[in-house]
Amino acid sequence: MKRIGTPRVIGIILVLIATLSYLTNKRGSTALGLAGILLILWPQKTATQELERFTKSFSKMKEAITASLYDSLFWAFMLSAGYFYLWRLKVKTAILQASTDLTREAFLKPDVVAQNAVQLKSLVWFFAISLSLLAISIFAAYTLSRTLIWATIAGKKLTKKRFIEWAKLNAIWWLLWAAPLLFVTFVTTKSSQARPLLAIASMLFIYFTLHLHAQFAKIEKIGKSITRGVGFAISKIPQLILPASFSFIAYIVAYQALTLTQYLPQNTWPVFNLIFAALYLNWLRTYLYPIISSFKE
Numbered sequence: 024m025k026r027i028g029t030p031r032v033i034g035i036i037l038v039l040i041a042t043l044s045y046l047t048n049k050r051g052s053t054a055l056g057l058a059g060i061l062l063i064l065w066p067q068k069t070a071t072q073e074l075e076r077f078t079k080s081f082s083k084m085k086e087a088i089t090a091s092l093y094d095s096l097f098w099a100f101m102l103s104a105g106y107f108y109l110w111r112l113k114v115k116t117a118i119l120q121a122s123t124d125l126t127r128e129a130f131l132k133p134d135v136v137a138q139n140a141v142q143l144k145s146l147v148w149f150f151a152i153s154l155s156l157l158a159i160s161i162f163a164a165y166t167l168s169r170t171l172i173w174a175t176i177a178g179k180k181l182t183k184k185r186f187i188e189w190a191k192l193n194a195i196w197w198l199l200w201a202a203p204l205l206f207v208t209f210v211t212t213k214s215s216q217a218r219p220l221l222a223i224a225s226m227l228f229i230y231f232t233l234h235l236h237a238q239f240a241k242i243e244k245i246g247k248s249i250t251r252g253v254g255f256a257i258s259k260i261p262q263l264i265l266p267a268s269f270s271f272i273a274y275i276v277a278y279q280a281l282t283l284t285q286y287l288p289q290n291t292w293p294v295f296n297l298i299f300a301a302l303y304l305n306w307l308r309t310y311l312y313p314i315i316s317s318f319k320e
């Protein structure tokens with residue numbers, strides 16, 4: 024009698040859990056069931072090899088935790104910087120409103136009109152300069168965090184040259200995506216029915232960026248990383264189906280632990296959500312990096 028392999032056993036269990044989840048109206052049951060079916064139907068030799076690689080990825084948790092720290096610091100900085108910018112803009116606007124005379128009689132006085140124009144001009148300059156500084160600081164923090172994250176995962180060190188190359192890569196990549204994302208954002212603001220387009224565009228950006236960064240962490244060549252990252256992200260989808268299934272299983276299991284935070288004070292939930300997202304995403308990077316970086320033409 025042919026022995027049932029471990030991946031198939033896991034697949035059968037997942038299908039059973041997915042069925043129970045569906046009957047109890049739990050979210051994610053369909054995706055969990057599909058992951059189980061894939062493990063049942065996939066060639067067992069390949070599935071077993073991928074299962075071994077999946078389990079070995081947890082031996083890299085030290086790197087994943089370190090990368091998560093860098094990621095969390097970036098998000099904390101970005102949110103804090105954005106909040107500070109909005110707060111300063113609100114204060115500046117309030118001061119302008121208090122010091123500006125907008126009555127009908129005021130518009131008949133040239134000196135008051137001139138003073139109002141100066142106040143408005145100062146607000147515009149404040150908005151432009153502050154927004155530019157915010158964008159530059161966020162870009163620098165993003166680049167530094169990506170450099171640290173992928174250097175940690177790839178077993179490399181942070182150097183000035185490496186940081187500059189990552190900055191060049193990110194600048195080019197963001198410019199390439201700027202027009203499509205702005206267009207999709209514009210379309211979604213005009214029609215609520217088009218809102219899923221923004222979600223799809225964002226997911227595609229994240230997916231292609233993962234491939235780009237993994238390639239660059241390996242070969243550190245901007246042009247080649249972009250072409251290989253985009254090309255492999257499309258052509259190597261079949262090779263990523265099984266890793267994606269294992270990744271989803273890991274997410275479901277880890278998410279169950281996150282649900283325990285519902286018994287904690289509600290104001291702590293965002294912190295735990297951030298920690299969970301950072302840990303999972305950076306574990307995912309450590310798991311997928313050897314796979315993506317090993318793709319060949």
